Amino acid sequence: MYSMILVPVDIEETELTENALSHAIKLAKLSGAKMHLFHVLPDASAFMTAYSFGIKEFENQAVVKAEEKLEALIKTIDMPADKLSYSVSFGVPRDEALSLADELGADLIIIGSRRPSVKTYLLGSNAAAIVRHAKTSVLVVR
Template sequence: MHPRNPFLPKDCPMARETKLILCPVNLRHIKLEYNAYQEAVEMAQRRGAKLIVATIAPEIERNLNIYDSDKYWGDELKKFIAAHPATGVEVETVVRKGAVHRQIVKLADERGVDVIVMESANPKVKDYLLGTTSSHVVTHAECSVYVVRN
C-alpha cells in the first residue's frame, strides 16, 4: 500500500503537491469574481497550501482621485481579505501594475506557483467560452490553471 494513499500501489508516485496557490481578483468586479476566491480558499484549506491573492492595477489610473495606485489597491485588497477571511490559510496580498494577463503569468512564474485559480470571463464578455485573460493564462502559464465558471 502507498504510504499516503491506501488506494494506490506502494510504488505509485503521489500527485504533485500543491503548496502555493495564486488567485488573481479584479476588485472592480469582485461581486462577480468572488467564486474563484472562495474556491481558492477551500483548495488551500484542503491542501494545506499558502494563498497569494493578487490584483492588477492599471498602469495609468482612470480615476484622478487615486494618487498612489499601489497603496489604494493594496488597501482595497486588504479590506476584501478582512471581509472574507481565509480561515486556517496563510494569505499574502500582491498588487501589480500592467496588462492583467501578462502580470498573472509573470507572478506565477516568479513565485513558483503550483496552481492558479481564476474566473472564466470578463463580466462584459458573454460570447466567449473563456475570457481573453483566462485564455491567455491557460495558454501561457507553466503551472496548472483552475478556471471557475461564473
C-alpha cells in the same frame, strides 16, 4: 497537493472574485497551501501620456486603494494570516499574473471568468490568455 495558489482578482468584479476565492480557499485548506491574491492596475502612462504631470501621485493613490480593498478581502478569509498574502502591480493582467506565478513558484492559478461573449471571442479574456500561456495548472471558475 498544492503549496502555493495564485488567485488573480479584479477588485471591481465582486462576483468573479468571490467565485474564484471560494474554490481557492477550499483547495488551500485541503492541501495546506499558501494563497496569494493579486490585482493588476492598468498602466497609468497608457492613458495619461499627454498629462505626465501627476502620474506618480495617481499611481500611488491607485495602489493604496487597491491594497485597502485586498486587505479587506483577506480579512474575510478564514485562514491563518501566515498562509495569506497579496500584491498589486501595473501592466497587462496575463503578463503580470504569469510572471508572478513563476516568481512565487505557484503550482496552481485560480481565476474567475464570465461566460464568453462576442467581445471576449474577438478580444480574448484574461482567463483564456492565462490558460494558454501558463506553465502550471489553471482552474477557471465560472
